Amino acid sequence: MGNFLFGAIVAVLGLAYVGGWDPANEAVGHIVDVQQLGDVGLVDEVLDAGVRVTTTIKNEGKEGFLHVRARLSSSEGEWSREQKLHFNRGESKELAWFFSEPSVNAANVQSWVEVSPGVRSVQESKRKTI
DSSP states (O other): OHHHHHHHHHHHHTOOOOSOOOTTOOOOEEEEEEEEEEEEEEETTEEEEEEEEEEEEEEOSSSEEEEEEEEEEETTEEEEEEEEEEEOTTOEEEEEEEEOOSOTTOOSOEEEEEEESBOOOEEEOOOOOO
16 A cells, blocks of 8 residues: 555656665765766677766765666667666765767767656756767
8 A cells, every 4th residue: 555655646746756666765866967978889899989978976865775867868869778776875986878879970969867766856967969
């Protein structure tokens, strides 16, 4: 009944909800910064051009798990990567994701990072064409 009620409240209020909710998890994610840059990475053992999205996430709560999602959007589509990571109290982690999907001709390349639970915020990198 508790999870059903929680789900109903989330649906009615239109809250962003990422991943499973654990009431014992007292981690509180904070997005320190988000950057994106054109880069080259290995995809199936072959070098490929793409975009690397980096972020620093800090746990401002107690020890627990944070769900982090990076999204990349361009004139050619939208893609996402996500991870669930353990953070100690006060711990910061630098994370990076490589997106090989957009071509070098993609325009309006933008990236976002979301973290939950805790601060329901989205930090956006500077909008720029890569």
